[in-house]
Amino acid sequence: MKTSPNVVKFLLDGDSRIPLDAIDQKRMRQLRRHADTLGKTVPDLIHDIVEQGLARAFAEMKAQKELRNKIVKFPAS
Numbered sequence: 001m002k003t004s005p006n007v008v009k010f011l012l013d014g015d016s017r018i019p020l021d022a023i024d025q026k027r028m029r030q031l032r033r034h035a036d037t038l039g040k041t042v043p044d045l046i047h048d049i050v051e052q053g054l055a056r057a058f059a060e061m062k063a064q065k066e067l068r069n070k071i072v073k074f075p076a077s
Helices: 025-038 042-070
Strands: 015-019
Touching: 025 042
Parallel strands: none
Antiparallel strands: none
C-alpha cells in the first residue's frame, strides 16, 4: 500500500534512522511502563535498546571472526 504524500513517519527525536511506525500501541505502552520504572523517557529507552542490540551484534561478528581463525583444518587423507 502506497503512503499518502502528506503522511509523515513518526521518528525517534527526529532521528531518521529509527522509524517507529512499525511499533504497535501495545508495544508502546509496554515501553512507556518500562521507561517509567527505570526513570527514563521512551526515546532514551529505545536508544539504549538499539545501542545494546548493536553492541551484541558486533560482539557476535567479532566472535565468529575469531572462531574462523581458531579452527584447525587437517589434511584430508
